[in-house]
Each structure stands twice: as structure tokens, then as C-alpha cells.
Amino acid sequence: MAIQAEGLRKRYEQTEALGGVDLEVPGGTVLGLLGPNGAGKTTTVRMLATLLEPDGGRAEVAGFDVVRQPREVRRRIGLAGQYAAVDEHLTGRENLVLIGTLLHLGRRSARERAESLLDRFDLTGAGDRPVRTYSGGMRRRLDLAACLVATPSVLFLDEPTTGLDPVSRMGLWNVVRELVADGMTVLLTTQYLEEADFLADRITVIDSGRVIADGTPDELKRKVGEERLEVSVARLDGVAAAVTALRAVSADEPSVDADGLISIALGDGMGGLATAAVALREQGVEVADFALRRPTLDDVFVTLTGKST
């Protein structure tokens, strides 16, 4: 396990921010930590990154205890916080070189590292501009680059793509994927469930400081509901025949809404789709639309927390 936490607790005066959180992240995988605002995501990340002492419980990151061996932990982690932490008055290149120098990489290696990171994050052209002239997306990229100067084995990303446009977000996702392919372990928090779906091997959902669900994205979706086939027919007088056809392949009684849209639980996944298509044709039903609807992580989130994203 690259990250292992047991019973992490934290209280701020009257607020119990974390009421005993367990986490496990195998090396070289991505854990998505999801939860509504105030759930305790940032608090968890800050404790694992040794910036905040837990009131109770224990955690190991990269094999070291976050309370007893914080220096060992810090040497092996990178943290991109919820708000970018780069120096506004320095250029992008200067920021990266400065970090390298602080890490005692040596002048030459610090410069080389800065160049390769600027290149990787598509910032070479902006490298000599002060960061205060950067857009939000450029700052985010520089912030992530800054975390990687030290080549950490565990990376914490607290809402890494909040405020980014879809193209920048996709670019950042691809970088994270490359890092993981190279063996890095990532814990990321996010408000974007498609981000967790795309990046995370496993997801832990927390609410009010407690873990309320845990599993792969597919497992969580399956918990909320199964795949459903939705069929609409070309003419309303075909509904009855369609229901008859679909009843034979459905796990439950087909439901029909006011617009004549028929929905069935598809027990057998893709196999069920083929059977349903054949059954409709045999009944002579003219189909206008035939769609597989899978539960999304948004459905999971709403079902679990009662809050929408």
C-alpha cells in the first residue's frame, strides 16, 4: 500500500471534520476521494501530506508514518493544493528552478528539470512570463509541474482541474495518466465525477467526515442500479406490442412513461440488447430510438449523499 489510513479523526472546535476515515491506495493506482463541500476531503489530504496532525487514528504514506516520520513522508510526496501555490512575481521557469535549487538538485539539473517540466505542461512559450500574467489553467499546470520537480512517488491532487476548460482538463488528465503509467500513486479529490470515472481505479466517497462508500467506479454504479434499456416506438399504437416483446427479455415488468418511452432492466448486459432487438423485430415493432442507459457516477453521488453535483 502506498497510502494506508486507519480511523483518521480531526475536530475544529465544534466541527468534527473527520470522524474516523480508513483509506487504502495500492502503489501505482489512483484513488478518487469524492464528497460534497465540507465533507473532509481537504482535511484528509492535508493530514496525509503531513500539513495537519490528526487528533486520532494513524496513516502511512510511502511506508512512513505521517506523524512520527513526517520528513520521510515529505521527501516522497507531491501536493497540489486546492489553490495554486506558486510565486506570482517569478516567471514559470524561475519558479521551477527555484524549487529544484531548494531541493539541492544542483544548478544544472534544476534547469534541465524545469525545461522538461515546462515542455511536458505546454508552458515553454510562457516560461519567461511572470506567473501573475498566467491564466487560471496555466497556473494549475505550473502548480502541478512544481509538485513534480522532486519526482515524488505519491502525488496528492486536491481538485486539480477546478476552473479549467474542458481541453485543459483533458490535458491534465492525460498527464496524470502518464505519471501513473510510470508507477506514481495518486490520490485526487474532485467535484467532477467524470474526472473520477476517467482517472480513478477506486473511489472512496466521504460525507460529513465518514466513508459512506468505496469501490471501483463500476462497482459503485452497479450498487445504484443496473443497466436499463430504453426503447421508444415510432407510433404510439406500437407500444403494446413492444411491451409484449420486451417483457420476455426483461428482468422486471417493463415500465412505460407518459410519452410512451419503455424502460426495462437489462439483466444480461450486451447479450440482452441483442435479444431485445430481435424480440422487437419479431413482434413487427417499428423502433424510433433504442438506447442503453447506464447509471453514472452522478447517479451514485446523488443516491449516496442526497446532494447533486
Ligand SMILES: Nc1ncnc2c1ncn2[C@@H]1O[C@H](COP(=O)(O)OP(=O)(O)OP(=O)(O)O)[C@@H](O)[C@H]1O
Ligand atoms: N481551519 C478550519 N477551522 C475550522 N473549521 C474548518 C477548518 N478547515 C476545515 N474546517 C471544517 O471542516 C470540515 C471539512 O472541511 P474540508 O475543507 O476538509 O472539506 P472539503 O471536503 O475539502 O470541502 P470542499 O469540497 O469545499 O473543498 C468543514 O465543515 C469545514 O468547515
Ligand SMILES: [Mg+2]
Ligand atoms: Mg477541499
